[in-house]
Amino acid sequence: xxxxxxPFLLAALLAACxxxxxxxxxxxxxxxxxxxxxxxPPDPPSTSRWAxxxxxxxxxxxxxxxxxxxxxxxxxxAALRLGLRQRGDMRASTTGLGGTVYxxxxxxxxxxxxxxxRPTPTLLVETTDAQSAGRGFDGILGMEVFxxxxxxxxxxxxxLSLYRARFCPQGRPPWQGGFLSFPRAGAGQHRxxxxxxxxxxxxxxxxxxxxxxxxxxxxxxxxxxxxxGAPAEPPDGAPRGTTGTMSEATLPMWLHRFGALExxxxxxxxxxxxITDLGMAADMILGLSHIGRMRIWISNGSDMVYLxxxxxxxxxxxRPARPQPRS
Numbered sequence: 001x002x003x004x005x006x007p008f009l010l011a012a013l014l015a016a017c018x019x020x021x022x023x024x025x026x027x028x029x030x031x032x033x034x035x036x037x038x039x040x041p042p043d044p045p046s047t048s049r050w051a052x053x054x055x056x057x058x059x060x061x062x063x064x065x066x067x068x069x070x071x072x073x074x075x076x077x078a079a080l081r082l083g084l085r086q087r088g089d090m091r092a093s094t095t096g097l098g099g100t101v102y103x104x105x106x107x108x109x110x111x112x113x114x115x116x117x118r119p120t121p122t123l124l125v126e127t128t129d130a131q132s133a134g135r136g137f138d139g140i141l142g143m144e145v146f147x148x149x150x151x152x153x154x155x156x157x158x159x160l161s162l163y164r165a166r167f168c169p170q171g172r173p174p175w176q177g178g179f180l181s182f183p184r185a186g187a188g189q190h191r192x193x194x195x196x197x198x199x200x201x202x203x204x205x206x207x208x209x210x211x212x213x214x215x216x217x218x219x220x221x222x223x224x225x226x227x228x229g230a231p232a233e234p235p236d237g238a239p240r241g242t243t244g245t246m247s248e249a250t251l252p253m254w255l256h257r258f259g260a261l262e263x264x265x266x267x268x269x270x271x272x273x274x275i276t277d278l279g280m281a282a283d284m285i286l287g288l289s290h291i292g293r294m295r296i297w298i299s300n301g302s303d304m305v306y307l308x309x310x311x312x313x314x315x316x317x318x319r320p321a322r323p324q325p326r327s
Contacts, residue, residue, distance in 0.1 A: 085107050205224070
């Protein structure tokens with residue numbers, strides 16, 4: 001055993017001591033794709049969200065791709081089916097819309113997406129069957145898994161592609177044609193983990209907006225909406241709905257027509273957006289109703305977010321989607 005362990009440790013030490021490329025150099029900016037996987041609809045197709053097949057300890061699981069989530073979560077049923085071991089020495093607190101809940105924690109030795117395998121043990125937080133399995137997913141795939149990657153989510157091509165993280169001044173994607181670039185926004189309460197937070201403008205006010213592939217609709221925080229000129233309470237006749245939360249509570253929502261939403265130079269006139277109390281999550285969540293036809297590139301190395309969308313007639317806003325439960 002010693003003869004096997006010592007060479008392994010020596011190789012690990014040499015790799016750790018290997019010189020890193022100079023930020024901004026040709027080597028640091030070289031584009032290298034390391035994995036790709038198809039985006040899959042849920043099974044059964046109960047929502048408009050998208051999934052990725054992930055191998056947990058070599059066994060397939062269909063995980064919802066959620067750029068608004070941090071790490072991985074797994075339904076109780078899927079964790080038992082896949083034989084994941086439970087960590088009896090810990091509990092996880094998960095904070096989302098609706099408050100904080102405490103869950104069991106499972107562990108997988110390896111997590112593989114396409115050709116990329118995360119070699120170190122990875123923790124997965126328990127989520128309820130109603131949140132995942134009941135809607136066609138085994139769990140949720142958040143951004144923490146991609147901390148060493150630049151990430152391309154191509155909704156038109158229905159693919160997720162992973163690249164080695166590049167340390168470039170811009171880290172721009174290898175796309176042809178026009179696209180929008182955003183320094184990753186947010187600080188303090190509006191900046192956690194690798195979330196793709198960008199700055200947009202709503203009725204002239206700058207807003208920190210989370211590009212969230214786990215949300216079906218675009219939602220504005222109530223306090224921000226009021227500051228932007230929306231009424232504090234829904235007027236008579238305003239369409240209303242509810243959204244689910246990680247604590248399994250529901251939050252009331254209502255639809256309001258704003259003057260203009262500006263995403264970079266793209267101006268959407270009179271968008272109808274849902275309003276609810278987002279707490280400390282963001283000023284706005286850009287859901288699939290606005291980003292579901294885009295290509296999204298998240299450059300974790302250079303802290304940039306890029307968006308490219310099929311052309312839409314000027315001033316035409318997407319039709320508002322009806323709310324669906326949020327993971």
